[in-house]
Amino acid sequence: MPTFVYMTRCDGCGHCVDICPSDIMHIDPTYRRAYNIEPNMCWECYSCVKACPHHAIDVRGYADFAPLGHSVRVIRDEEKGVIAWRIKSRNGETDLNLLAPITTKPWGKHIPQLADVTGPSQDQRNSQLLYNEPKYIRLDDGDIHTLESNGLELKEGVYY
Amino acid sequence: MLSTNPFTELSAAIGAEAMQIYVILMFIAVIVGVIIDVVHKKSAAYFFENAKKAEKAAKRSISSGDKMSMAASTLTGEVLTSSEFANPQRRVSHLMTMYGFIIFVVANVAMIFGSEAGIWPLLWHLGALSLAVGGGWFFFAIRVDVSSEGGKWYALDLRGDLFIVSLLVMSVFALLWSFSGAGLSGLSLVFFILFIAAATTLFTTVIWSKFAHMFFKPAAAYQKKITRADGSQENLPDVGEMNDPAVQARYPDIPEYMGTNPPDMGLGIKREKPTHF
Numbered sequence: 001m002p003t004f005v006y007m008t009r010c011d012g013c014g015h016c017v018d019i020c021p022s023d024i025m026h027i028d029p030t031y032r033r034a035y036n037i038e039p040n041m042c043w044e045c046y047s048c049v050k051a052c053p054h055h056a057i058d059v060r061g062y063a064d065f066a067p068l069g070h071s072v073r074v075i076r077d078e079e080k081g082v083i084a085w086r087i088k089s090r091n092g093e094t095d096l097n098l099l100a101p102i103t104t105k106p107w108g109k110h111i112p113q114l115a116d117v118t119g120p121s122q123d124q125r126n127s128q129l130l131y132n133e134p135k136y137i138r139l140d141d142g143d144i145h146t147l148e149s150n151g152l153e154l155k156e157g158v159y160y
Numbered sequence: 161m162l163s164t165n166p167f168t169e170l171s172a173a174i175g176a177e178a179m180q181i182y183v184i185l186m187f188i189a190v191i192v193g194v195i196i197d198v199v200h201k202k203s204a205a206y207f208f209e210n211a212k213k214a215e216k217a218a219k220r221s222i223s224s225g226d227k228m229s230m231a232a233s234t235l236t237g238e239v240l241t242s243s244e245f246a247n248p249q250r251r252v253s254h255l256m257t258m259y260g261f262i263i264f265v266v267a268n269v270a271m272i273f274g275s276e277a278g279i280w281p282l283l284w285h286l287g288a289l290s291l292a293v294g295g296g297w298f299f300f301a302i303r304v305d306v307s308s309e310g311g312k313w314y315a316l317d318l319r320g321d322l323f324i325v326s327l328l329v330m331s332v333f334a335l336l337w338s339f340s341g342a343g344l345s346g347l348s349l350v351f352f353i354l355f356i357a358a359a360t361t362l363f364t365t366v367i368w369s370k371f372a373h374m375f376f377k378p379a380a381a382y383q384k385k386i387t388r389a390d391g392s393q394e395n396l397p398d399v400g401e402m403n404d405p406a407v408q409a410r411y412p413d414i415p416e417y418m419g420t421n422p423p424d425m426g427l428g429i430k431r432e433k434p435t436h437f
Contacts, residue, residue, distance in 0.1 A: 008380055014308040014434035030320040032304050051429060055396055071395040081425035086397035097397050099411045101418050107428035
């Protein structure tokens with residue numbers, strides 16, 4: 001079942017609109033609250049559910065873990081770096097609380113740069129794992145093949 | 161100019177009673193509008209149904225003393241200081257609009273019903289000014305159509321913008337009427353007619369506009385506090401603190417990957433304002 005918005009909790013901030021990969025969360029022009037414009041196209045990816053700062057969006061849990069009449073709710077806490085799930089069965093007897101980390105370092109600061117990592121040594125290249133690496137990524141010698149390095153250029157348009 | 165009662169000339173022309181009857185009619189229109197709104201949209205029925213559902217899922221019971229203190233904190237927090245707004249611009253503009261409206265209405269009623277106190281004309285003008293500035297700031301810059309949806313400020317939605325537009329028109333033309341002499345001739349008359357037309361629109365279209373939110377929002381904020389206090393919290397999970405040993409014992413992934421005292425990770429997707437046009 002696709003996502004739906006509790007209009008009483010929504011304040012029209014638009015974080016769900018920004019994050020929806022299918023672009024189906026929009027803001028209703030009269031009520032200025034978010035709503036799912038095309039439930040048929042919803043993949044239930046949970047992006048909007050996790051992005052909403054007011055926890056105003058809900059969606060039915062996937063059938064492989066969620067029994068009928070359940071309630072599944074999630075809080076993605078960015079500052080603490082964790083994601084918390086709560087799965088309740090309809091008679092309330094099962095009430096699972098799950099917590100898992102989603103980052104180990106502050107956001108946006110410690111992005112690993114490939115240039116900072118040394119490439120594999122010749123021994124590593126000859127080892128079992130890398131000996132078969134194809135020539136076109138030039139682990140054997142030289143730099144990476146690019147269009148420019150081969151004297152080619154990408155022409156615009158479609159060619160048959 | 162800010163301390164001259166704008167209604168003196170008007171009451172000489174049409175009589176104080178006509179103005180008082182108008183005010184009373186507007187009050188009745190608001191009350192009737194809110195009642196019809198609640199009955200027709202079944203908002204009260206859904207609200208209490210939700211409250212019952214939350215009560216069934218409650219983990220703790222709340223004493224009436226706790227309930228009183230939560231009502232008081234809702235009053236001082238969400239009502240008086242609009243603490244529900246996370247965005248500071250929206251919060252400030254809402255405070256200006258809200259207090260401007262309240263002061264303006266109270267000053268209107270006080271002067272029309274005969275109060276001679278010298279403070280009322282000043283409050284009338286200041287209230288209208290605050291309403292115009294705060295409401296104008298919201299209308300031209302802050303509302304989601306303009307700030308996030310890339311819409312033009314003049315692309316109005318009839319039902320969506322009825323409240324803010326009638327508030328703005330009312331306050332602007334009230335001020336213009338007062339500054340043009342508060343009379344009933346020429347330009348003054350035009351301003352006065354527009355002022356009264358906007359005010360009448362504002363109070364009689366309660367069913368179709370956002371007006372009633374001023375009564376619903378405090379109730380919703382109080383109900384949300386109750387759900388947090390009684391443990392039902394709309395079935396949302398408890399997150400807890402990551403340096404709490406109980407949390408770390410229950411979820412060993414947390415200390416394994418994040419250490420025993422994880423830092424504040426900062427903002428990720430919430431770093432940028434959602435401008436999605």
